[in-house]
Every structure is written in C-alpha cells, then in structure tokens.
Amino acid sequence: MRKRGLALLLMAMVGTTLLGCSKKAETTKDNNVTSNETISSTENVEPTSVKLSVWGPSEDQDPQYGEWLNTMCNKFNEEHPEWDIAFTYGVCTESDAKKLVPQDIDAAADVFLFSSTGLENLCQANSLSQLGGKYLDSINENYPKVLVDGLMYEDGGVYGIPMTTNTFFMYYDKSVFSEEDVKSLEAMLQKGKVAIPLTDGFYSSAFYLGAGCTFFGEDGRDRNAGINLGGDNAVAVTDYLVDLVSNPNMVVATPADAIAMMREGNVNAYLCGTWQAEQTKEILGDNFGVAALPSFNLNGTDTQMSPFGSSKAIGVKSTTKYPEVAIELAMYLGGYEGQKLHYETRNYVPCYNDLLKDANIQADIVVKADAYTIANIAVPRSNFTEMSYFWTPAESFGTELRDGVITHDNAKAKTEAFNVSANSSGIQ
Known part of the structure; x- marks a missing residue:
C-alpha cells in the first residue's frame, strides 16, 4: 500500500x-x-x-x-x-x-x-x-x-x-447546583431542571457506554465486534431512561433549544461541548459552572456517564x-x-x-x-464508517423514549431491536 x-x-x-x-x-x-x-x-x-x-x-x-x-x-x-x-x-x-x-x-x-x-x-x-x-x-x-x-x-x-x-460535558447554574450536586444526576434532578438531548445518539450513548456497552470493542478498532447494545446492561439502561423521562425536572432538548430555555430560566443545566461555552457564560455570568458528566444510579450502583471522545x-x-x-x-x-x-x-x-x-x-x-x-x-469514537449506521436508529429510539412509546414492558424488545438496527445499513 x-x-x-x-x-x-x-x-x-x-x-x-x-x-x-x-x-x-x-x-x-x-x-x-x-x-x-x-x-x-x-x-x-x-x-x-x-x-x-x-x-x-x-x-x-x-x-x-x-x-x-x-x-x-x-x-x-x-x-x-x-x-x-x-x-x-x-x-x-x-x-x-x-x-x-x-x-x-x-x-x-x-x-x-x-x-x-x-x-x-x-x-x-x-x-x-x-x-x-x-x-x-x-x-x-x-x-x-x-x-x-x-x-x-x-x-x-x-x-x-x-x-x-x-466531546461534551455539562454547563450548569451555580446558584442552583453545588459542586457536589453536579457529581450525581439524581442529586441534580432534586434541585433543578436538567436538559439532555436523548434524541441524539452522540449524547444518549453516554448512558450505555457508562454501563459497559461498546462500539467496535473497547478501543473502537474491532470491526467484527460491531456495536454492542445488547444484554442485560443495555436493557437496564433503557429501563432507567424510561423512568428518567417521566421525571418533571428532566427535559429532553437539543443543546440549541436547551440554551434558549436556560436564557428564559426554564433549564438550569444542560449537556453540550465547547461550542456553546461563550453563549452560556453570557447568560449565567458569575453563576457560570462547568463540570464533567455526572454519574447516574443504575439499579443501586452509581455509574459514570461516558461520552465519546x-x-x-x-x-x-x-x-x-x-x-x-x-x-x-x-x-x-x-x-x-x-x-x-x-x-x-x-x-x-x-x-x-x-x-x-x-x-x-x-x-x-x-x-x-x-x-x-x-x-x-x-x-x-470509532472511525469506522459503520458508525454511521447508529445515528438514525438512535434518533428514533430517543424519540420513542421521550414520547413514552418505550415502556418497562417493552424495554427489552425495543433495546434488542435498536441493537439490530444500529448494526445494519438498512439496505437489504
């Protein structure tokens, strides 16, 4: 070559x-x-x-x-x-x-x-x-x-x-959350409104990656391993997200929508990368806070959210x-x-x-x-072109979570179907 x-x-x-x-x-x-x-x-x-x-x-x-x-x-x-x-x-x-x-x-x-x-x-x-x-x-x-x-x-x-x-992390209002609060998603949801873009796989994947799911192996270079959103861990995350979207302090919103809501006082924290830092700082002023992603409590165990890098x-x-x-x-x-x-x-x-x-x-x-x-x-984040198969099914899956289509009763079946779609180009 x-x-x-x-x-x-x-x-x-x-x-x-x-x-x-x-x-x-x-x-x-x-x-x-x-x-x-x-x-x-x-x-x-x-x-x-x-x-x-x-x-x-x-x-x-x-x-x-x-x-x-x-x-x-x-x-x-x-x-x-x-x-x-x-x-x-x-x-x-x-x-x-x-x-x-x-x-x-x-x-x-x-x-x-x-x-x-x-x-x-x-x-x-x-x-x-x-x-x-x-x-x-x-x-x-x-x-x-x-x-x-x-x-x-x-x-x-x-x-x-x-x-x-x-990559991405979290912007937050320091007048609402303490430095200790922002270490735990559950602690934050008790105090204020948190926006998470669950309809975007770039963000929602952090829950599954944190629970041990993988994208082309641990290092992203094992093509044969594919995207692994199967098994009990993935179903447990889906069950967690079903409960999460029902929390009145949880807002499903894109970063662009979330920052607009923050400007209006309707969101106190949201997930995003560096590209909205200056806008967020202008809104929050002295209360401008930035932190790594929090942990979430998965079946009694604090689990660190893990974003793509x-x-x-x-x-x-x-x-x-x-x-x-x-x-x-x-x-x-x-x-x-x-x-x-x-x-x-x-x-x-x-x-x-x-x-x-x-x-x-x-x-x-x-x-x-x-x-x-x-x-x-x-x-x-894997550089394999097969990563492109993931984004559309992830958007559909997140939309169904947000709209209540996915429930505890169908979480396993929906997660397994998501796993299949994420590994397919959609061309038969």
Whole structure:
C-alpha cells in the first residue's frame, strides 16, 4: 500500500537527515524552537526550495481571527532556515477533508486538517501518511491516549496529530447546583431542571457506554465486534431512561433549544461541548459552572456517564513530494505553540499535555472540564464508517423514549431491536 511504503521511506529519510546533517539540532519536545547551533550551521548553506500546499477552515486564515494557519506556517519557515518554503493555502473544513482529499489525492494539500471520525475514508483511499519513528513517539508522549486511539486505524498505524478535542460535558447554574450536586444526576434532578438531548445518539450513548456497552470493542478498532447494545446492561439502561423521562425536572432538548430555555430560566443545566461555552457564560455570568458528566444510579450502583471522545487533527497526504518537511510542519501546527495560538485566536481547546498544565489555561474552567473528560471518562469514537449506521436508529429510539412509546414492558424488545438496527445499513 502507498501509505505503508511512505512510512518506510520517511523513517529512512529521518535517519539520513540525522546522519548527513549531524550539526542540525533536534527541535525541542514541543517542536517549536530550533537551537542557535542549527541557525549557525546552516546560515552559509543555500536553503532547499520547497513548495507546500496547506488546507484548513476559512476562519483559520481570516485576519479577523488572527490568521492562525498563515501565522504558524510563516513562523515555521522562519525557524527552519534549511528550507525556503513557498506556501499556498486552500479552504477546506475538517469535516469536508474526508470527501475532498480522496477525490484527487495528487491535487490535494500536502498538509490538511481533518476530523478523526473521517479517518477510514482517508485511509481507504490511501491518502494519508502513516506516522512512525520519532514522530509517533512524540504523539504517544504528548497527547491523551483516547485521542491517539481515535487516529489509529485498524492496521495499527497512527495517521494524524491531534489538534483539539470533540466531546461534551455539562454547563450548569451555580446558584442552583453545588459542586457536589453536579457529581450525581439524581442529586441534580432534586434541585433543578436538567436538559439532555436523548434524541441524539452522540449524547444518549453516554448512558450505555457508562454501563459497559461498546462500539467496535473497547478501543473502537474491532470491526467484527460491531456495536454492542445488547444484554442485560443495555436493557437496564433503557429501563432507567424510561423512568428518567417521566421525571418533571428532566427535559429532553437539543443543546440549541436547551440554551434558549436556560436564557428564559426554564433549564438550569444542560449537556453540550465547547461550542456553546461563550453563549452560556453570557447568560449565567458569575453563576457560570462547568463540570464533567455526572454519574447516574443504575439499579443501586452509581455509574459514570461516558461520552465519546474524538479530535480534529492534522494529516499529511501520502503523495507529498516533501514528506519530511510536511510532517515536521504538521507536528509544529499540532504542537505546543500551535495549539497555544489556536486557543488564543479561536478558543480552540488544546490537547497538548504540557500546554494543559499552563496556569492561564488551567484557569479556564471549560478547558479544565474538557481535559478531565478526555483524560478520565471519554471513550474513543470509532472511525469506522459503520458508525454511521447508529445515528438514525438512535434518533428514533430517543424519540420513542421521550414520547413514552418505550415502556418497562417493552424495554427489552425495543433495546434488542435498536441493537439490530444500529448494526445494519438498512439496505437489504
């Protein structure tokens, strides 16, 4: 396969570079600072001309948002006098990359941003470079395991560098709930109204995952295991949710509807990710609270809700003419300084371990809740395309829960039917 051959070529190139340019210093752990020795040893050497194309969302190239992508690429060029890089930029969102890159790999960018949930589409088209050697060591050392797992394909290779997270947690009104209250869903429902989007499988799955159900195995990479929403644990969760929707303090609402209800004073807490943080803070002011998902009491046992965790990532195309430069740039964009500037310009929650220890970032309660979730309770969201089978049955199942169609009497049959539908494309 092209990606495997490139991985071997890259390892060979790295070895040649280190042997042939022994005075060239290694970059620091965050891949952002080049030593004075490097500069002095190359200042009399004609730099190698390199042409790199880079794709990212328009906001990352917009002066209004600090031109994060252009700024970081220019800094990378300045810090590498051994290369004279001419950059060209294109607009492509992380979610669109899985469709656009495979259409014409040679015409695609050398370095591009993508969603880890689209990894299989990119790998099936042999359009991503597998990362190995010192790069893989750095990824394993500097990023949360759940995100690295989400960028690992079923062949065991890692194909991207995490840039930011995609998970969810809870926003709450501190005038209604204490820090102790928000650890337990039952405790919260005694004091105020909690909105949960049960008609969206992205959120409702946290109950089933917490009870031990799995999506393509424990790590999301066992295709043959499929989606496992069967057995007594899953039925127990469905029974729990039947009672939950009958609680007058439980509101089934999307995050967009929930924040509108919070503005009106009709909801005191809701589940969502980072994308509604600023709006919620504006509503709650000094009472703005953020916490990891609570536990729920399942048949007398406190059970931690477990959300999916995935990432937006940076990848290198398999046919790039400059693999070493392209991978170094990708590591740089996803490294300490790259994520720091992304946080400062666009409020992208960082996931680089050392950056998360920064005092200013630790003071951000949204980042703190997100980082805790990713490090402690999130489950890798599988990048298999079969995950797409789950969302429509989950929506139907959640709607039936909300509307009272699912009861204790039919919970087992309904859960088993849900499990079958979640593992089927619907095409006979």
